[in-house]
Amino acid sequence: MGMPKLFLIPSLFFLALASASPCKVTRRGLSGDLIIRGTVLTSEAALANATILVHTPSGKIAYVGDGCDSGLRAVDASVIECGHSIISPGFINTHEHIEFSTVNPLSDIGERVDHRHDWRVGARGHTLRAAPVNGSEINATAWGELRHVFSGTTSIIGGQMVPGLARNLDFISGLEDGLTAPAAYWDVFPLDDALGILRNGDCNYGSTPIDRETAGRFNRYIAHVGEGVDAEAANEFACLSNMTYDTLPATSGGGRSTDIVAQNTALIHALGLSTADFDKVAARGAKIVWSPRSNVFLYGKTLNVSYLLEAGITVALGTDWLPSGSATLNREAVCGASVMRESYGVALAPKTLWEMMTINAAKVAGFEDKLGSLEVGKMADVVIFNGEGEKELADYDESDAFAQAVFGNEKDIELVMRGGRILLASDGIKDLAAETCETLSFDGTNKIVCVSNELGSTFEEFEAFLEGVYPARLPTIPPQEPTCEPTR
Ligand SMILES: [Zn+2]
Numbered sequence: 001m002g003m004p005k006l007f008l009i010p011s012l013f014f015l016a017l018a019s020a021s022p023c024k025v026t027r028r029g030l031s032g033d034l035i036i037r038g039t040v041l042t043s044e045a046a047l048a049n050a051t052i053l054v055h056t057p058s059g060k061i062a063y064v065g066d067g068c069d070s071g072l073r074a075v076d077a078s079v080i081e082c083g084h085s086i087i088s089p090g091f092i093n094t095h096e097h098i099e100f101s102t103v104n105p106l107s108d109i110g111e112r113v114d115h116r117h118d119w120r121v122g123a124r125g126h127t128l129r130a131a132p133v134n135g136s137e138i139n140a141t142a143w144g145e146l147r148h149v150f151s152g153t154t155s156i157i158g159g160q161m162v163p164g165l166a167r168n169l170d171f172i173s174g175l176e177d178g179l180t181a182p183a184a185y186w187d188v189f190p191l192d193d194a195l196g197i198l199r200n201g202d203c204n205y206g207s208t209p210i211d212r213e214t215a216g217r218f219n220r221y222i223a224h225v226g227e228g229v230d231a232e233a234a235n236e237f238a239c240l241s242n243m244t245y246d247t248l249p250a251t252s253g254g255g256r257s258t259d260i261v262a263q264n265t266a267l268i269h270a271l272g273l274s275t276a277d278f279d280k281v282a283a284r285g286a287k288i289v290w291s292p293r294s295n296v297f298l299y300g301k302t303l304n305v306s307y308l309l310e311a312g313i314t315v316a317l318g319t320d321w322l323p324s325g326s327a328t329l330n331r332e333a334v335c336g337a338s339v340m341r342e343s344y345g346v347a348l349a350p351k352t353l354w355e356m357m358t359i360n361a362a363k364v365a366g367f368e369d370k371l372g373s374l375e376v377g378k379m380a381d382v383v384i385f386n387g388e389g390e391k392e393l394a395d396y397d398e399s400d401a402f403a404q405a406v407f408g409n410e411k412d413i414e415l416v417m418r419g420g421r422i423l424l425a426s427d428g429i430k431d432l433a434a435e436t437c438e439t440l441s442f443d444g445t446n447k448i449v450c451v452s453n454e455l456g457s458t459f460e461e462f463e464a465f466l467e468g469v470y471p472a473r474l475p476t477i478p479p480q481e482p483t484c485e486p487t488r
Contacts, residue, residue, distance in 0.1 A: 021083025022386055023414040024428040029076040032056035034420065034432070038082030038384065039401050040064060040374055041089070043359060046401035052087065053077065054380040059177045059419030061380050078432055082384055085414055088354070088405040089374050090154025090381035091329045092169070092361035094222070094289045095268050095318020098158030099137040101144025102469035105480045106131065106323045112300035112487050115228030115272075119298060121196035131323040134469055138162060142455060142462070144322070147472040149451070150442070151328035151410050152383035154418045157222060157318070157365055159186055164454025167381075167418065169365040170222075177419030179379055182219035184365050190215075190223040191236060192254060198232040203239035203246040207253030210240070215260035220366040222289065223265070226272035229299050229488075233272025241280060261286045266364045268318065271295055275307060282311035287364045290356065293335040293484050294320035300487035302339055306346045316361040317353070322470060327478035329357055333406045335484035337396075343486045350396060350403035357406065384414040386426075409476045411443040422450050443475045 023038070033056050040050035042064070051067030053075065054060075063072055106129050113119050113126050122128030133140050137160060145165035148156055154166060161168035168174025170186040188194070192206025199205060215221040225240055226233040238245045238257065245257035263285035267273075270288050273281070281288065288308055295302035308315050317333060319326045326332035333353045340346045362372025370379055385408035387401075396403045416424040425433050425448045437450040438458055452458045457465075463472070471479070 021085045022426055022428045023080050023082040023085055023384060025078065025431045026081045027077075027079040028431065029078045031076040033062070033075055033077035035067075035072070035075070035077045035079045036082060036087060036382070036384070036415075037067065037080070038085045038087045040087045041354065041401060041405060043355075043373060046086070048084070050087075052374055052380075052382075054382075054417070054420045056420055059380055059421065061374055061376055061378050064374055064376060080415070080429055080432070082414060084387055086385045086387055086401050086405045086408075087374065088152075088383050088385070089358045089372055090383050090416065090418065091152050091357045092155040092316070092365060092367075092372060093148060093153045093319055093329050094157050094266070094316040094361045094364045095291055095320055096144065096148075096156050096158030097160075097321035098144040098156060099133055099141045099160040100131055100321045100323055101147060101472075102134040102140040102466060103131050103322055104470050105482050106297075108297070108483055113228075113298060114230040115198060115232050116224075116298070117193075117196040117198055118228075123196050123198060129323070131321075135466070139466065143466060143469065143472055146451065146455075146459065146462075147327060147474070148329070149416055149418075149423050150413075150449075150473060151330055152385075152408070152413055152416055153329050154381040154383070154416065155361075155365070155367075155371060157184055157186055159188070165423075165451060167371075169367060177379065177421065179367075179370060179419070181367055181370060184220035184222050185218040187221065187223040190225060190260070191239060193236075199239075200231045200235050202248070202255070203235075203257045204250050204255050205239070207250070209254045210258065210260060212243075212258045212260055215265065216262065218264060220364065221260065221265050222268060222364065223260075225267040225270055227269040228272050229301065230272065234274065234277070237267075237270070237273050237277050241277070264366070266316075269295065271299060271301075271303060278308055278311055278313065282308075282313045287314040287316065287360075289318045289364060290315050290336065291318045291320040291325055291332070292339050293332060293482055294325035296335070296339055296484050296486050297324045297482035301343060302486070304344050304346075305336070305340065305348070306344060309352065314360050314363050315356055316364040317356040324482050327470075327474055327481065328410070330406065330408055331478060331481065333357060337407075338484055339486055350400050350406045353406045354402045380417060380420040382415060382417040386412045386414050388412045409443070410474055411445040411476070413442075413447070422448075424449050440473065442473050
Protein backbone atom coordinates (compact mmCIF):
# COMPACT_ATOMS: atom_id res chain seq x y z
CA MET A 1 0.00 0.00 0.00
CA GLY A 2 1.55 3.30 -1.11
CA MET A 3 0.85 6.75 0.17
CA PRO A 4 -2.73 7.93 -0.22
CA LYS A 5 -3.23 10.32 -3.12
CA LEU A 6 -3.99 13.16 -0.77
CA PHE A 7 -1.95 16.10 0.24
CA LEU A 8 -1.43 17.71 3.59
CA ILE A 9 -2.01 21.40 3.76
CA PRO A 10 0.45 23.36 5.87
CA SER A 11 -1.44 24.62 8.89
CA LEU A 12 0.70 27.74 9.25
CA PHE A 13 0.03 29.24 5.89
CA PHE A 14 -1.10 32.80 6.16
CA LEU A 15 -2.22 34.67 3.10
CA ALA A 16 -4.00 37.93 2.61
CA LEU A 17 -7.62 37.11 1.86
CA ALA A 18 -8.96 38.04 -1.51
CA SER A 19 -11.77 40.42 -0.65
CA ALA A 20 -15.31 39.26 -1.20
CA SER A 21 -16.52 39.94 -4.67
CA PRO A 22 -20.28 40.12 -4.95
CA CYS A 23 -21.57 39.51 -8.44
CA LYS A 24 -23.14 42.33 -10.40
CA VAL A 25 -24.93 42.60 -13.70
CA THR A 26 -22.83 44.74 -16.06
CA ARG A 27 -24.83 44.26 -19.24
CA ARG A 28 -28.39 43.30 -20.07
CA GLY A 29 -28.52 41.57 -23.43
CA LEU A 30 -31.53 40.61 -25.48
CA SER A 31 -30.67 37.05 -26.52
CA GLY A 32 -31.42 35.47 -23.16
CA ASP A 33 -27.91 34.00 -23.10
CA LEU A 34 -25.80 34.69 -20.06
CA ILE A 35 -22.08 35.29 -19.63
CA ILE A 36 -20.71 34.79 -16.12
CA ARG A 37 -17.16 35.79 -15.23
CA GLY A 38 -15.22 34.73 -12.16
CA THR A 39 -13.02 31.90 -10.90
CA VAL A 40 -14.28 28.72 -12.55
CA LEU A 41 -13.64 25.38 -10.84
CA THR A 42 -12.67 22.62 -13.25
CA SER A 43 -11.25 19.14 -12.80
CA GLU A 44 -7.82 20.51 -13.76
CA ALA A 45 -7.68 23.68 -11.69
CA ALA A 46 -9.44 26.80 -10.49
CA LEU A 47 -9.36 29.16 -13.49
CA ALA A 48 -9.21 32.80 -12.38
CA ASN A 49 -10.83 35.46 -14.61
CA ALA A 50 -12.62 32.79 -16.60
CA THR A 51 -15.91 32.94 -18.45
CA ILE A 52 -18.82 30.59 -18.93
CA LEU A 53 -21.63 31.12 -21.41
CA VAL A 54 -25.06 29.75 -20.59
CA HIS A 55 -27.23 29.21 -23.65
CA THR A 56 -30.98 29.84 -23.67
CA PRO A 57 -33.34 28.09 -24.05
CA SER A 58 -31.28 24.87 -24.00
CA GLY A 59 -30.09 25.62 -20.46
CA LYS A 60 -26.70 24.22 -21.39
CA ILE A 61 -23.17 25.50 -21.12
CA ALA A 62 -22.02 26.77 -24.52
CA TYR A 63 -18.55 28.01 -23.64
CA VAL A 64 -15.91 27.78 -20.90
CA GLY A 65 -12.61 29.60 -21.21
CA ASP A 66 -10.78 32.89 -20.94
CA GLY A 67 -13.51 34.78 -22.77
CA CYS A 68 -11.27 36.12 -25.54
CA ASP A 69 -12.86 34.19 -28.42
CA SER A 70 -14.48 36.46 -30.96
CA GLY A 71 -17.57 34.30 -31.22
CA LEU A 72 -18.27 34.91 -27.57
CA ARG A 73 -17.92 38.71 -27.90
CA ALA A 74 -20.49 38.74 -30.68
CA VAL A 75 -23.14 37.17 -28.53
CA ASP A 76 -25.80 39.57 -27.32
CA ALA A 77 -25.77 38.06 -23.87
CA SER A 78 -26.32 39.52 -20.44
CA VAL A 79 -23.15 39.66 -18.37
CA ILE A 80 -22.65 38.93 -14.68
CA GLU A 81 -19.24 39.99 -13.36
CA CYS A 82 -18.28 38.01 -10.28
CA GLY A 83 -14.66 39.09 -9.78
CA HIS A 84 -12.96 36.59 -7.48
CA SER A 85 -16.14 34.70 -6.67
CA ILE A 86 -16.04 30.93 -7.17
CA ILE A 87 -18.14 29.40 -9.94
CA SER A 88 -18.81 25.70 -9.33
CA PRO A 89 -21.09 23.13 -10.86
CA GLY A 90 -24.22 22.82 -8.72
CA PHE A 91 -23.74 20.21 -6.03
CA ILE A 92 -25.20 16.72 -6.37
CA ASN A 93 -26.38 15.07 -3.16
CA THR A 94 -26.21 11.31 -3.71
CA HIS A 95 -28.04 10.30 -0.56
CA GLU A 96 -31.10 11.77 1.11
CA HIS A 97 -34.37 10.58 2.58
CA ILE A 98 -35.81 13.87 1.50
CA GLU A 99 -39.31 13.43 2.94
CA PHE A 100 -37.85 13.70 6.47
CA SER A 101 -37.19 17.41 6.00
CA THR A 102 -39.64 18.94 8.45
CA VAL A 103 -38.42 17.00 11.50
CA ASN A 104 -35.77 18.15 13.94
CA PRO A 105 -32.50 16.23 14.15
CA LEU A 106 -32.59 13.44 16.74
CA SER A 107 -31.45 14.41 20.20
CA ASP A 108 -28.12 12.90 21.19
CA ILE A 109 -28.82 10.36 23.92
CA GLY A 110 -25.20 9.25 23.84
CA GLU A 111 -26.08 5.84 22.41
CA ARG A 112 -23.91 4.64 19.52
CA VAL A 113 -25.15 1.39 17.98
CA ASP A 114 -23.67 -1.40 15.86
CA HIS A 115 -26.24 -1.77 13.09
CA ARG A 116 -29.07 0.26 11.60
CA HIS A 117 -31.69 -2.16 12.87
CA ASP A 118 -30.56 -1.34 16.42
CA TRP A 119 -32.04 2.18 16.15
CA ARG A 120 -34.56 1.51 13.34
CA VAL A 121 -36.53 -1.16 15.17
CA GLY A 122 -34.89 -1.10 18.62
CA ALA A 123 -33.12 -4.43 18.00
CA ARG A 124 -30.88 -6.07 20.61
CA GLY A 125 -32.11 -3.90 23.47
CA HIS A 126 -31.30 -0.57 21.81
CA THR A 127 -33.45 2.56 21.86
CA LEU A 128 -35.80 2.91 18.91
CA ARG A 129 -35.21 6.31 17.29
CA ALA A 130 -38.39 7.24 15.48
CA ALA A 131 -38.48 10.24 13.19
CA PRO A 132 -42.11 10.75 12.12
CA VAL A 133 -42.70 13.28 9.36
CA ASN A 134 -44.68 16.35 10.47
CA GLY A 135 -47.55 16.92 8.06
CA SER A 136 -47.56 15.77 4.45
CA GLU A 137 -44.63 14.01 2.83
CA ILE A 138 -45.12 16.07 -0.32
CA ASN A 139 -44.75 19.33 1.60
CA ALA A 140 -41.81 17.92 3.53
CA THR A 141 -40.14 16.83 0.29
CA ALA A 142 -40.57 20.27 -1.30
CA TRP A 143 -39.27 21.81 1.92
CA GLY A 144 -36.18 19.58 1.83
CA GLU A 145 -35.50 20.35 -1.82
CA LEU A 146 -35.68 24.07 -1.02
CA ARG A 147 -33.20 23.67 1.84
CA HIS A 148 -30.73 21.95 -0.47
CA VAL A 149 -31.27 24.37 -3.38
CA PHE A 150 -30.62 27.32 -1.05
CA SER A 151 -27.25 25.80 -0.15
CA GLY A 152 -26.14 25.19 -3.73
CA THR A 153 -27.37 21.64 -4.37
CA THR A 154 -29.13 21.32 -7.72
CA SER A 155 -29.59 17.51 -7.86
CA ILE A 156 -30.62 14.97 -5.27
CA ILE A 157 -31.06 11.22 -5.00
CA GLY A 158 -33.55 11.16 -2.16
CA GLY A 159 -36.22 8.49 -2.60
CA GLN A 160 -39.01 11.06 -3.04
CA MET A 161 -39.51 14.04 -5.32
CA VAL A 162 -41.56 17.06 -6.20
CA PRO A 163 -41.57 18.58 -9.69
CA GLY A 164 -39.20 21.54 -10.08
CA LEU A 165 -36.73 22.78 -7.43
CA ALA A 166 -33.83 20.29 -7.24
CA ARG A 167 -33.40 17.67 -9.93
CA ASN A 168 -34.34 14.23 -8.63
CA LEU A 169 -31.95 11.84 -10.31
CA ASP A 170 -33.85 8.77 -9.09
CA PHE A 171 -37.07 9.73 -10.91
CA ILE A 172 -37.51 10.09 -14.66
CA SER A 173 -40.23 12.67 -13.98
CA GLY A 174 -37.89 14.59 -11.65
CA LEU A 175 -34.95 15.20 -13.97
CA GLU A 176 -36.07 18.72 -15.07
CA ASP A 177 -35.10 21.09 -17.89
CA GLY A 178 -34.94 18.60 -20.74
CA LEU A 179 -32.45 16.38 -18.98
CA THR A 180 -32.91 12.84 -20.18
CA ALA A 181 -31.17 9.70 -19.07
CA PRO A 182 -32.24 6.58 -17.29
CA ALA A 183 -32.97 7.55 -13.69
CA ALA A 184 -31.00 5.85 -10.95
CA TYR A 185 -32.69 3.16 -8.86
CA TRP A 186 -32.48 3.72 -5.12
CA ASP A 187 -32.95 0.82 -2.69
CA VAL A 188 -33.14 1.02 1.11
CA PHE A 189 -33.52 -2.73 1.69
CA PRO A 190 -31.75 -4.74 -1.02
CA LEU A 191 -31.94 -7.86 1.15
CA ASP A 192 -35.62 -7.31 1.99
CA ASP A 193 -34.66 -6.84 5.64
CA ALA A 194 -36.95 -3.91 6.50
CA LEU A 195 -38.39 -5.84 9.43
CA GLY A 196 -35.00 -5.67 11.13
CA ILE A 197 -33.55 -9.04 10.10
CA LEU A 198 -29.96 -9.52 11.25
CA ARG A 199 -27.95 -12.49 9.93
CA ASN A 200 -24.42 -13.76 10.33
CA GLY A 201 -23.18 -16.75 8.31
CA ASP A 202 -26.13 -17.07 5.95
CA CYS A 203 -28.42 -14.95 3.77
CA ASN A 204 -31.79 -15.78 5.26
CA TYR A 205 -33.20 -12.28 5.05
CA GLY A 206 -36.60 -11.47 3.51
CA SER A 207 -38.24 -13.47 0.73
CA THR A 208 -37.61 -10.97 -2.09
CA PRO A 209 -34.00 -9.79 -2.03
CA ILE A 210 -32.39 -8.11 -5.04
CA ASP A 211 -30.75 -10.48 -7.51
CA ARG A 212 -27.85 -10.05 -9.90
CA GLU A 213 -29.96 -9.94 -13.04
CA THR A 214 -32.41 -7.33 -11.72
CA ALA A 215 -29.69 -5.07 -10.33
CA GLY A 216 -27.80 -5.38 -13.60
CA ARG A 217 -30.73 -3.98 -15.57
CA PHE A 218 -30.56 -0.54 -13.92
CA ASN A 219 -28.32 2.17 -15.28
CA ARG A 220 -27.41 2.74 -11.64
CA TYR A 221 -28.43 0.58 -8.71
CA ILE A 222 -27.78 2.51 -5.49
CA ALA A 223 -28.40 0.54 -2.32
CA HIS A 224 -27.89 0.70 1.43
CA VAL A 225 -25.40 -2.07 2.23
CA GLY A 226 -23.57 -2.83 5.47
CA GLU A 227 -24.88 0.11 7.49
CA GLY A 228 -23.27 -0.87 10.76
CA VAL A 229 -19.96 -1.83 12.28
CA ASP A 230 -20.61 -5.44 13.27
CA ALA A 231 -20.43 -8.90 11.70
CA GLU A 232 -24.10 -8.62 10.71
CA ALA A 233 -23.32 -5.51 8.64
CA ALA A 234 -20.36 -7.28 7.00
CA ASN A 235 -22.64 -10.25 6.29
CA GLU A 236 -24.86 -8.07 4.11
CA PHE A 237 -21.96 -7.40 1.75
CA ALA A 238 -21.08 -11.10 1.69
CA CYS A 239 -24.67 -11.88 0.66
CA LEU A 240 -24.55 -9.28 -2.12
CA SER A 241 -21.04 -9.90 -3.48
CA ASN A 242 -20.52 -13.65 -3.68
CA MET A 243 -22.71 -16.18 -5.53
CA THR A 244 -21.34 -19.12 -3.54
CA TYR A 245 -21.48 -17.63 -0.02
CA ASP A 246 -24.92 -19.14 0.59
CA THR A 247 -26.41 -21.41 -2.08
CA LEU A 248 -29.23 -22.83 0.05
CA PRO A 249 -32.61 -21.26 -0.75
CA ALA A 250 -35.00 -20.53 2.13
CA THR A 251 -38.36 -22.32 1.95
CA SER A 252 -40.25 -19.01 2.09
CA GLY A 253 -38.19 -17.47 -0.73
CA GLY A 254 -34.84 -15.72 -0.87
CA GLY A 255 -32.09 -17.11 1.32
CA ARG A 256 -29.32 -17.34 -1.27
CA SER A 257 -26.43 -14.96 -1.79
CA THR A 258 -26.06 -13.03 -5.03
CA ASP A 259 -23.44 -10.78 -6.59
CA ILE A 260 -24.47 -7.28 -7.59
CA VAL A 261 -21.10 -5.56 -7.22
CA ALA A 262 -20.49 -3.99 -10.63
CA GLN A 263 -19.85 -0.71 -12.41
CA ASN A 264 -23.51 0.26 -12.22
CA THR A 265 -23.68 -0.34 -8.45
CA ALA A 266 -23.19 2.23 -5.72
CA LEU A 267 -23.21 1.16 -2.08
CA ILE A 268 -24.56 3.61 0.48
CA HIS A 269 -22.73 3.72 3.86
CA ALA A 270 -20.79 0.40 3.47
CA LEU A 271 -19.55 0.93 7.02
CA GLY A 272 -19.32 -2.78 7.75
CA LEU A 273 -17.04 -3.58 4.82
CA SER A 274 -13.44 -4.76 5.33
CA THR A 275 -10.47 -3.56 3.30
CA ALA A 276 -10.70 -6.82 1.30
CA ASP A 277 -14.34 -6.00 0.59
CA PHE A 278 -13.34 -2.54 -0.64
CA ASP A 279 -10.67 -4.13 -2.84
CA LYS A 280 -13.48 -6.09 -4.47
CA VAL A 281 -15.58 -2.93 -4.83
CA ALA A 282 -12.59 -1.26 -6.51
CA ALA A 283 -11.84 -4.19 -8.80
CA ARG A 284 -15.45 -4.24 -10.02
CA GLY A 285 -15.67 -0.49 -10.54
CA ALA A 286 -18.53 -0.15 -8.05
CA LYS A 287 -18.96 3.16 -6.23
CA ILE A 288 -19.45 4.30 -2.64
CA VAL A 289 -21.78 6.92 -1.17
CA TRP A 290 -20.28 8.46 1.97
CA SER A 291 -22.41 10.02 4.71
CA PRO A 292 -19.90 10.73 7.49
CA ARG A 293 -22.09 12.76 9.88
CA SER A 294 -24.87 10.20 10.01
CA ASN A 295 -22.30 7.40 10.41
CA VAL A 296 -20.62 9.15 13.32
CA PHE A 297 -23.86 10.15 15.06
CA LEU A 298 -25.40 6.67 14.83
CA TYR A 299 -22.37 4.34 14.93
CA GLY A 300 -19.56 6.46 16.38
CA LYS A 301 -17.29 6.18 13.32
CA THR A 302 -17.09 6.43 9.56
CA LEU A 303 -15.14 4.95 6.66
CA ASN A 304 -11.47 5.62 6.07
CA VAL A 305 -12.18 7.10 2.65
CA SER A 306 -8.49 7.64 1.98
CA TYR A 307 -8.19 3.86 1.60
CA LEU A 308 -11.07 3.87 -0.87
CA LEU A 309 -9.67 6.79 -2.86
CA GLU A 310 -6.26 5.15 -3.02
CA ALA A 311 -7.90 1.98 -4.30
CA GLY A 312 -9.44 4.06 -7.09
CA ILE A 313 -13.06 3.87 -5.89
CA THR A 314 -15.38 6.69 -6.94
CA VAL A 315 -16.66 8.18 -3.66
CA ALA A 316 -19.52 10.70 -3.50
CA LEU A 317 -20.99 12.58 -0.55
CA GLY A 318 -24.58 12.29 0.62
CA THR A 319 -26.31 13.90 3.58
CA ASP A 320 -28.46 10.82 4.43
CA TRP A 321 -31.32 12.59 6.20
CA LEU A 322 -32.06 15.41 8.56
CA PRO A 323 -32.56 13.28 11.73
CA SER A 324 -28.92 12.10 11.92
CA GLY A 325 -27.10 13.66 8.96
CA SER A 326 -26.14 17.08 7.67
CA ALA A 327 -28.72 19.69 6.72
CA THR A 328 -26.61 20.68 3.69
CA LEU A 329 -23.94 19.13 1.52
CA ASN A 330 -21.50 21.82 2.68
CA ARG A 331 -21.99 20.72 6.30
CA GLU A 332 -21.41 17.11 5.19
CA ALA A 333 -18.10 18.21 3.65
CA VAL A 334 -17.14 20.03 6.85
CA CYS A 335 -17.86 16.83 8.81
CA GLY A 336 -16.02 14.64 6.31
CA ALA A 337 -12.91 16.80 6.52
CA SER A 338 -13.05 16.96 10.28
CA VAL A 339 -13.62 13.26 10.97
CA MET A 340 -10.93 12.16 8.50
CA ARG A 341 -8.44 14.34 10.34
CA GLU A 342 -9.55 13.18 13.74
CA SER A 343 -10.01 9.45 13.10
CA TYR A 344 -7.35 8.80 10.47
CA GLY A 345 -4.95 11.76 10.59
CA VAL A 346 -5.70 12.57 6.97
CA ALA A 347 -6.30 16.06 5.60
CA LEU A 348 -8.56 15.54 2.62
CA ALA A 349 -7.80 18.04 -0.13
CA PRO A 350 -10.69 20.47 -0.67
CA LYS A 351 -10.63 19.52 -4.36
CA THR A 352 -11.13 15.87 -3.41
CA LEU A 353 -14.19 16.81 -1.34
CA TRP A 354 -15.45 19.03 -4.18
CA GLU A 355 -15.20 16.09 -6.60
CA MET A 356 -17.29 14.04 -4.15
CA MET A 357 -19.99 16.75 -4.40
CA THR A 358 -19.86 17.19 -8.18
CA ILE A 359 -18.34 14.88 -10.81
CA ASN A 360 -18.05 11.79 -8.59
CA ALA A 361 -21.64 12.29 -7.54
CA ALA A 362 -22.67 12.54 -11.19
CA LYS A 363 -20.87 9.24 -11.84
CA VAL A 364 -22.66 7.59 -8.93
CA ALA A 365 -25.99 8.79 -10.35
CA GLY A 366 -25.09 7.85 -13.93
CA PHE A 367 -25.32 11.44 -15.22
CA GLU A 368 -21.62 12.19 -15.71
CA ASP A 369 -22.18 13.07 -19.38
CA LYS A 370 -24.69 15.79 -18.49
CA LEU A 371 -24.01 17.01 -14.96
CA GLY A 372 -21.21 17.37 -12.43
CA SER A 373 -18.81 19.73 -14.22
CA LEU A 374 -18.82 23.00 -16.11
CA GLU A 375 -18.16 21.79 -19.64
CA VAL A 376 -19.60 22.67 -23.02
CA GLY A 377 -22.76 20.68 -23.67
CA LYS A 378 -23.49 19.92 -20.04
CA MET A 379 -26.46 21.40 -18.21
CA ALA A 380 -25.86 24.85 -16.73
CA ASP A 381 -26.33 23.84 -13.10
CA VAL A 382 -24.24 26.40 -11.26
CA VAL A 383 -23.53 27.62 -7.73
CA ILE A 384 -21.40 30.68 -7.06
CA PHE A 385 -19.77 31.45 -3.67
CA ASN A 386 -18.33 34.86 -2.86
CA GLY A 387 -15.33 33.41 -1.05
CA GLU A 388 -16.36 34.73 2.34
CA GLY A 389 -17.06 31.25 3.65
CA GLU A 390 -16.69 30.45 7.32
CA LYS A 391 -13.03 29.91 8.06
CA GLU A 392 -13.70 27.40 10.81
CA LEU A 393 -11.38 24.84 9.27
CA ALA A 394 -8.09 26.39 10.24
CA ASP A 395 -6.06 23.68 8.52
CA TYR A 396 -7.15 24.82 5.09
CA ASP A 397 -5.59 27.50 3.00
CA GLU A 398 -8.29 30.13 2.83
CA SER A 399 -7.25 31.23 -0.63
CA ASP A 400 -8.00 27.74 -1.99
CA ALA A 401 -10.93 28.30 -4.34
CA PHE A 402 -12.09 24.70 -3.90
CA ALA A 403 -12.18 25.15 -0.11
CA GLN A 404 -14.28 28.29 -0.51
CA ALA A 405 -16.88 26.34 -2.46
CA VAL A 406 -16.76 23.16 -0.40
CA PHE A 407 -16.94 24.92 2.98
CA GLY A 408 -19.08 27.86 1.81
CA ASN A 409 -22.15 29.05 3.68
CA GLU A 410 -25.63 29.89 2.50
CA LYS A 411 -25.17 33.59 3.13
CA ASP A 412 -22.08 33.57 0.89
CA ILE A 413 -23.93 32.18 -2.14
CA GLU A 414 -24.24 34.58 -5.07
CA LEU A 415 -26.20 32.41 -7.47
CA VAL A 416 -27.88 29.03 -7.75
CA MET A 417 -28.95 28.09 -11.25
CA ARG A 418 -30.53 24.90 -12.57
CA GLY A 419 -30.37 24.43 -16.33
CA GLY A 420 -29.75 28.15 -16.81
CA ARG A 421 -32.76 29.06 -14.66
CA ILE A 422 -32.07 31.32 -11.66
CA LEU A 423 -33.42 29.80 -8.44
CA LEU A 424 -31.53 32.02 -6.01
CA ALA A 425 -29.42 35.12 -6.56
CA SER A 426 -27.70 37.80 -4.53
CA ASP A 427 -28.92 41.36 -4.57
CA GLY A 428 -26.44 42.35 -7.28
CA ILE A 429 -28.01 39.96 -9.77
CA LYS A 430 -31.65 40.84 -9.12
CA ASP A 431 -31.94 42.78 -12.40
CA LEU A 432 -31.80 39.43 -14.23
CA ALA A 433 -34.31 37.70 -11.97
CA ALA A 434 -37.95 37.36 -12.95
CA GLU A 435 -40.53 39.72 -11.49
CA THR A 436 -42.04 36.86 -9.52
CA CYS A 437 -38.88 36.44 -7.45
CA GLU A 438 -38.99 37.27 -3.75
CA THR A 439 -36.47 39.09 -1.60
CA LEU A 440 -35.62 37.13 1.54
CA SER A 441 -33.01 37.44 4.26
CA PHE A 442 -30.46 34.64 4.61
CA ASP A 443 -28.55 34.99 7.84
CA GLY A 444 -28.65 38.77 7.52
CA THR A 445 -27.93 38.86 3.77
CA ASN A 446 -30.64 39.69 1.24
CA LYS A 447 -31.18 37.16 -1.55
CA ILE A 448 -33.61 36.86 -4.40
CA VAL A 449 -35.49 33.55 -4.42
CA CYS A 450 -37.22 32.45 -7.62
CA VAL A 451 -39.17 29.29 -6.86
CA SER A 452 -42.83 30.35 -6.82
CA ASN A 453 -43.57 29.05 -10.34
CA GLU A 454 -42.34 25.62 -9.38
CA LEU A 455 -43.55 25.63 -5.79
CA GLY A 456 -47.08 26.76 -6.62
CA SER A 457 -46.94 29.47 -3.96
CA THR A 458 -44.41 32.04 -2.85
CA PHE A 459 -41.68 30.74 -0.61
CA GLU A 460 -42.84 33.11 2.12
CA GLU A 461 -46.36 31.69 2.03
CA PHE A 462 -45.04 28.13 2.11
CA GLU A 463 -42.71 28.97 4.98
CA ALA A 464 -45.56 30.54 6.94
CA PHE A 465 -47.71 27.44 6.29
CA LEU A 466 -44.96 25.20 7.69
CA GLU A 467 -44.20 27.46 10.63
CA GLY A 468 -42.44 25.68 13.47
CA VAL A 469 -40.76 22.94 11.44
CA TYR A 470 -37.02 22.66 10.88
CA PRO A 471 -35.93 25.70 8.82
CA ALA A 472 -35.02 25.70 5.13
CA ARG A 473 -32.93 28.89 5.43
CA LEU A 474 -29.94 28.13 7.61
CA PRO A 475 -27.21 29.93 9.51
CA THR A 476 -23.58 28.82 9.21
CA ILE A 477 -24.06 26.08 11.78
CA PRO A 478 -27.54 24.62 11.34
CA PRO A 479 -29.61 24.33 14.53
CA GLN A 480 -29.37 21.09 16.51
CA GLU A 481 -26.78 19.71 14.10
CA PRO A 482 -25.92 16.07 14.92
CA THR A 483 -22.41 15.60 16.24
CA CYS A 484 -19.49 14.72 13.96
CA GLU A 485 -17.26 13.77 16.88
CA PRO A 486 -16.21 10.10 16.50
CA THR A 487 -16.35 7.90 19.59
CA ARG A 488 -14.65 4.84 18.12
ZN1 LIG B 1 -30.17 6.14 3.97
